[in-house]
Amino acid sequence: MAQGAPVRMGILGGNRGGCVDQVSGPLQGKIMLAAVCDTDEAVLHRWRDDRPDVKTYDRYEDMLGSGEIDAVFIATPPALHARQAVEALQADLHVLSEVYAASTVDECWHLVETVRDTGKVYMMAENYCYTRPNMMVLNMMQCGAMGEPTYAEGAYIHDCRALMFDESGELTWRGRSKTNPLQGNWYPTHSLGPVAQWLSVNRGARLLDTATFVTRPEGAWRFAADRMGADHPLASPGRMASGDSATTVITTQRGCVIVLRVDTSSPRPHNMTHYALQGTRGSYLSERWHGEAPLVWLEEHSPGRSPDGSAQWQPLWELAHEFEHPRWRAEGDVAESAGHGGGDYFVLADFVDAILEGRDPPIDVYDAVTWSSIVPLSIESVSLGGEPLNVPRFKA
Numbered sequence: 032m033a034q035g036a037p038v039r040m041g042i043l044g045g046n047r048g049g050c051v052d053q054v055s056g057p058l059q060g061k062i063m064l065a066a067v068c069d070t071d072e073a074v075l076h077r078w079r080d081d082r083p084d085v086k087t088y089d090r091y092e093d094m095l096g097s098g099e100i101d102a103v104f105i106a107t108p109p110a111l112h113a114r115q116a117v118e119a120l121q122a123d124l125h126v127l128s129e130v131y132a133a134s135t136v137d138e139c140w141h142l143v144e145t146v147r148d149t150g151k152v153y154m155m156a157e158n159y160c161y162t163r164p165n166m167m168v169l170n171m172m173q174c175g176a177m178g179e180p181t182y183a184e185g186a187y188i189h190d191c192r193a194l195m196f197d198e199s200g201e202l203t204w205r206g207r208s209k210t211n212p213l214q215g216n217w218y219p220t221h222s223l224g225p226v227a228q229w230l231s232v233n234r235g236a237r238l239l240d241t242a243t244f245v246t247r248p249e250g251a252w253r254f255a256a257d258r259m260g261a262d263h264p265l266a267s268p269g270r271m272a273s274g275d276s277a278t279t280v281i282t283t284q285r286g287c288v289i290v291l292r293v294d295t296s297s298p299r300p301h302n303m304t305h306y307a308l309q310g311t312r313g314s315y316l317s318e319r320w321h322g323e324a325p326l327v328w329l330e331e332h333s334p335g336r337s338p339d340g341s342a343q344w345q346p347l348w349e350l351a352h353e354f355e356h357p358r359w360r361a362e363g364d365v366a367e368s369a370g371h372g373g374g375d376y377f378v379l380a381d382f383v384d385a386i387l388e389g390r391d392p393p394i395d396v397y398d399a400v401t402w403s404s405i406v407p408l409s410i411e412s413v414s415l416g417g418e419p420l421n422v423p424r425f426k427a
């Protein structure tokens with residue numbers, strides 16, 4: 032890569048991959064969208080119409096070998112991510128991978144070893160770590176205002192059933208995941224990522240054991256019956272077998288407990304950003320719906336005292352003057368204008384800065400595989416009746 036030149040990005044998976052285009056403006060001079068690869072000709076057609084200056088490819092190996100890109104943003108269905116990341120790293124390219132990073136524990140280790148062997152920058156694009164409230168809570172933790180953490184929650188509750196079928200009625204990757212008889216926590220990183228950062232996981236703390244429990248399947252097959260008719264083969268709990276709601280419990284070696292929930296098929300309003308945190312000097316509770324204020328109570332900052340019963344929640348924003356994260360203070364307006372709650376901007380900014388400045392990205396391969404390993408570990412735990420399993424120690 033030429034000194035001072037922008038990072039030339041290739042997108043793999045042109046739907047979600049479009050977010051690179053949205054943040055290219057604010058990151059002008061640091062990032063240049065050079066190529067898009069997708070196996071769907073209709074997606075490539077759309078790109079050619081919108082961005083005739085961007086090269087299009089229908090074969091990944093052709094984009095990897097083109098010499099026109101320095102880095103790949105992998106935004107294909109999750110089961111493909113680990114293999115495609117390894118291929119890019121071995122082609123001497125940096126990698127930004129959508130969530131989750133890997134589907135098996137073997138894939139996790141292979142990814143770690145390939146990043147170590149190639150020395151390329153690898154980052155997972157966990158944009159939920161960068162929302163304004165999550166970064167403000169991170170700042171409270173890092174300032175010591177919350178005290179020592181003891182308990183945390185994260186939940187991704189998003190009725191995705193309308194995304195299970197494409198226009199022709201074929202199952203999408205989200206729909207196919209609902210037909211998977213393996214029960215587990217299939218989408219943990221939006222919930223675990225911010226919590227792991229609050230708890231300094233891989234930065235002194237580590238995850239110890241994890242167990243998962245899953246409810247029976249109800250939402251997906253009922254939706255299939257409504258949409259395709261009760262006689263359709265998918266309109267049965269045996270075919271849409273993935274349970275509606277998975278609850279994962281994780282312990283840390285510092286005696287914290289984390290509870291995660293994922294539910295992508297129950298009928299209800301979304302709450303994709305549920306979080307809670309308990310520390311020895313304060314407590315945090317995220318908003319329940321879009322527009323509601325997240326709540327916080329901090330000893331010596333918030334009204335009342337605990338345990339005399341006078342402690343009162345206050346909106347998180349009331350403490351922004353003191354605890355707004357410096358990144359949000361400086362770049363919040365730009366980040367927000369780039370969409371997706373600001374997260375996409377910060378993810379791409381941190382990825383290209385890591386490349387241009389030769390430093391480790393803030394969500395590195397160890398974070399990526401630690402958070403993603405909950406997918407295979409949860410499947411194994413459920414198959415063993417909820418038995419707790421060790422989380423591998425990917426980072427020595």
Ligand SMILES: NC(=O)c1ccc[n+]([C@@H]2O[C@H](COP(=O)([O-])OP(=O)(O)OC[C@H]3O[C@@H](n4cnc5c(N)ncnc54)[C@H](O)[C@@H]3O)[C@@H](O)[C@H]2O)c1
Nearest residue numbers: 044045046047068069070071074106107108109129130158
């Ligand atoms: N972080 C977030 O907020 C967020 C939001 C949406 C999606 N995502 C992630 O982005 C990824 C994609 O999600 P999506 O909703 O865009 O899915 P999608 O199915 O709409 O798009 C995936 C694209 O990948 C293409 N593709 C599939 N296999 C390919 C291959 N082998 N080579 C090249 N292209 C291939 C498909 O043709 C499709 O265009 C997922 O990992 C998802 O978890 C993250």
